[in-house]
Amino acid sequence: MEEAAAMEVEEPKSKKLGLKNSIQTNFGNDYVFQIVPKDDWSSMAVSLSTKAVKLYSPETGQFQGECKGHSDTINQISFSVSSSSSSPHVLHSCSSDGTIRAWDTRTFQQVSCISAGSYQEIFSFSFGGSNDNLLAAGAKSQILFWDWRNGKQVACLEESHTEDVTQVHFVPDNRNKLLSASVDGLMCIFNTDGDINDDDHLESVINVGTSIGKVGFFGETYKKLWCLTHIESLSIWDWKDARNEANLLEARSLASDSWTLDHVDYFVDCHYPREGESLWVIGGTNAGALGYFPVNYRGEGAIGSPEAILGGGHTGVVRSVLPVSSMKGGLAQSQGIFGWTGGEDGRLCCWLSDDSTEINRSWISSALVTKPSKARKKKRHNPY
Template structure:
């Protein structure tokens, strides 16, 4: 654990939506880059997945390097800490495996394989008895009982291309959402024996390759969907109704600020207070903006309520809002803390609370 760290401090300009770099973690990644950053529930550790097929752990508070996990032989596509134990980290990869790691020993404790010819792009734990592990693969959705690691189902008729996302609905754990490069989002009932014929409840046609989706709303009845062509759409999944379709989302975001053209979207962030939704857009030079999304009536994207600059000099692939450390977003006139975790020049932004 000889990884070098360096903390840098800058002062944020008052009464401005521009946020300066407050903290950074300088690493020895070299030319490697970061795919995703995720925290433990108590924020004692932060996992970082790398292009080197490794996952490294840091302290979000101090930047201290804690250790690393190695074992995947291809690109790591998703990482997530277990909801039942903060000492368990899961990862999936294009090597066709989902692995579990012990953060105390930095050793692999289990491995589920879909086969050497498969790729795993996404995974989710759920089911009505919380015993299911679902995975998105090459045109298939695979299910295991994670308690004994036995495969219990394979859905192969609902999608015809890579399944990029699988998510169990937060307050309805027997419902599974899948999203694919084929432009479809599907909702399945996972109670009992799972099959394509009986358990496919609805299909939403987004019309273009889907990159990332997320649930939001008071009862998680709404979906935001970011496509691989950087469009943004909002849906009510319970009745498959489109509520906003922002095909030119990048242009709308670009027109709302004075910085460079928005080149890509990283993620969306939702606050239950006022049901506010932001789309996080970035430039190839590393600047980020939190753009409010109006998804009621005619959809629109407003001027950024926070601009993060000076931290990165390349594409940002993951943004971790640290507001969940204290529950919700701050009240009126609170400013972004500006905490940015900077893994060399190109990696994962980590802003804290949005201003209200």
């Protein structure tokens, strides 16, 4: 086993996080794209640049199995939720191969496949609709809709965006509303009731002004919207009024000025703890350190000193962060686990949030993985 140094915290107000362990998921230039949890937190799915999805235990890091079948980059993964499926063990994935596939994570076998066509790419998907029967997907300048119960395509919106649709999300607590975001810099809100079309169902358009990478809803009524762009700017919006509340064009510099570590090179995600109006943006360095920076989006907007720092686990850009602090059940409390991270070094790192005396150790197990036949490096900011 390879020893890893315990994390040194620079800021006195920052929470001390220890590295519990890390798992080498693959070899060569392949790396982790996304980490998502099963609803009961008995598994977490990890998408890799090997075009496969691996499953691990969030509590122990034990490898559980692998889902393979996509022929191109996996762009998003998500477990089924009660509103879209009665099968919580089903995992969905979309890919640049033009398909959305469903996997039974008990057998790791594919159970269904919806195809948008061999010349299409799917970058994002979301389940929702007034009757919870819709599957929406973001593709090449199009938004596609299927009835997920029978796999029949019911609509295609192709006039609202001019470039790749990187994000689609049904709005929490407003399941008939769909938000789309694109490389063209636009976010659109659609009403998905009835026969969906561009003319009658486009309710509002928000112009961010630059290519959009990730978006998410937050706030007690989910009326607020955060938006991270491919040039690492951050903006906050009231989506119901299409009103901008903060526009942090120099977000990286603001975050960098609030700690003593290296310059913040990129943002991984935003974190909303599902209560109140608080929001954190997660920034990272090319060397693999991460900070949880509180966002003050009132007035001119500001980014405060990090309330948590994760360092000493990754050696490259971090692609995904899975916090377990707001999970159901007792894993976070009993194990003192803060969360998991995955990055371009191919590692999954588990972080402790308490002052546990457990040994901070980094370990690599080649018995849990297989070497891919071909490695392919992808640029981080390429949404596809």
